[in-house]
Amino acid sequence: MLEIPKFYESFLAKVSGVNLNSPRQLKGVAEIVSAMSEYFTRKNLRKEFVFYDYLSNREVQKGYLIYFTTTNLLKVHVPLNEISHSGFFKGKKKFEILDIGTGLGTVVMGTIIWMHENIRYFKNVEVKFVALDKVEQNIRKFQENLEVFLNELKNHYPQTVKIEIEPAIFDIEHAFEMFDKRFDLITVANTLNEVAYEKRNKLLRLINAGIKDNGFVVMIEPALMITSRDLLDFRDKMIKQGFYIYSPCLRNLNCPALETDKDWCHTEVEWKRPEFIRQIDLVSGNYRKSLKFSYIVANKRDVNLIDFIAGERNFEDYFRVVSQLIVEKGKKHCYLCNEYGRLHCVKLDRANSPQNEIFDEIERYEIIMLKNFEKMKEKVKITPETEVKKVLNNEGKT
Template sequence: MPQIHFNTNKVFLEYTLLKYLSDNRSSSLTDSELNSLASDIIELSNLFTKNREILPSQYLNNKNLRRAYMMYFLPSNIYKIHLPLKELSLHPQKILSKKEIKILDLGSGPGTTILGILDFFSKQKKRPSLEFTAIDSVVENLSIAKDLFKLFTENVNIDASLKTFKINIEKTEAIPEGSYDIIILSNILNELFYKEEKKIAKRVSFLTTIIRKFLASDGNCIIIEPALRETTREMLEIRDSLVKNGFKIYSPCLIDEPCPALSNPKDWCHEDIPWIPPKIIKEIDKLTGLRKDSLKFSYLVLRKDKLSLSDILEKNSYRVVSEPLVSKGKLEFYICGIGGRRLITMLDKDKTPSNMQFQKLQRGDIVSFRDLIDEGNRFKIDKGTTVANLSSHIYKSPHLYI
């Protein structure tokens, strides 16, 4: 999987959130407070996963659930925007090299993704001026977003501003006019038109309107969704419709063909990136039995023009879209690229120095091959195959086009 280095000081993040949520009385929790918080986190986790059909549309209006979200889910959700931003920064067309970047965050919640964007750009040598517009239907979310924005910008060296609007984003005509370089929908697409019969078609229409009306001609629409099968497959259905509507997938897909994962109802694509959580999240995991040791999410980056991450890759590049499938005497993965989604196999007896990178692949990696054996419905690696893990070069490269 892509190895992205997350630079925010987690001690500062934890301290800031605790102080903010406790009205500045203390930067730590008592055992009783921690147990109460853990109970609320379990409730919210179940609403996100097992009981999505009863998830209130404005669940962050609930003080206890809002506190649970901010202490447990917000710290990890901050970093999910880093991967698509990193991929955009790799393109030689210098997609993110503007002096000023205007960002529209639809369904912003308490400003989670805004904090992630601030963190990403604050670590770059060239820092653009960031102009954020946050839109949410919950007033308290916007109030928290402004407070956290102020706390973070006081501690990072970056020029940034924030405007907030209380609007139901499903009513696109109410969104303030403007042209934006980045439009963000983070963990919100799956909540739009949720109880309506034709929710997929309505989401496609919504996104088509948003992109055509508000996205700059060289802008990027970034969608981040939970890594659940249901929500991700719905996003992939929307992806296919948006491609038909003329939009370009910048990443993670390396092809514009219909998504091959949709042909099997058990398949879906998502990221699973290693992450070292703050101390309080480790404590909560011990109390609840939950695990927050990696960042699991699905994402799409859409553009109006034809630029794509594949522009900087070899033509025979593929994305690894499964965990390693290990069995006696062989190692397999599913990869996706030209020709769709296919299984690729290497027998232990065929290991050589030229194909040893195959042993190190992880979900999300981009890989290329030479002298790969094409068996029709699957690929095979033998002793003469060369394997190159492109992610080990492009994602770890210190050079960004910013």
């Protein structure tokens, strides 16, 4: 289960001026959050809101920092966990990261926390972030908050990583003039949906120009149908430009969720919800009992997560679970995805056996292995002889 480190609440209280133990003050934050959620989730309001520099408003900024930064902070840990299986973080002396669309620093701070929780990779490494955002006020506020964040972090972890941050105004029209270097890791979170569709090819060109040959690109978007499908569409464009999908997909073909108008793909991860988030949820009507989001990890080499956790390239016997497990009278079923496409997987209760009993416990976005299953056109049938094995949980850990 993912959990916010204890120092983070102290950091939030200091930079926001809000007592996170005060129901009265949290009620005010919740009212801001409720209004923002309405704009984020309603299709007819969302486009106008996200293309407006909403974080330049002081009250909106405070609500976003306390609530949305907290609920987004740990999402980057899942793709970073998955990348770590490749050995990518081992043996480096310098590590450079480009964060596109930094906002108030959610992904930068989340990545720094992950590095400290995986300090074995970063003990003697110089880490540099280049943080880009189109709004000057965001960059300014991020710099102010970051100093407090790093001070609180140093008091929490016995060993700290050497970190340098270079912030810059992000203008996608002139982004190629901003730097002439390439990065080990590029992160783009909650940003694609704020880039006009006609400008997304420029974003792809920037990513393509900025990533090292052996680097990784992490993209995260909200689990809403429209934002998830936008990410999947961008995923397919990346493949056409020579990228390979490392995770979550167990295929390098087009995304099968886009073959219909009704499907999309996202994960759902348990977390220990902080008490102040629970209090805000009660007033705002939101329920962040779990973390839902869509993500892709891409690279310029033909390597896939399954190569490392299975020890071989196998897109036929390993599957990503892309729905919740649905329990009905006489059967359990879900949707799986791999080289075969998006498949409806069914296990009748009368097919229960010791070999397949773990199927009854699978969760969305886990990777499972199936042996001796029956495959029809768009369907997988679990038989008493089918062996089911979990190989990766939805936090990206074996």
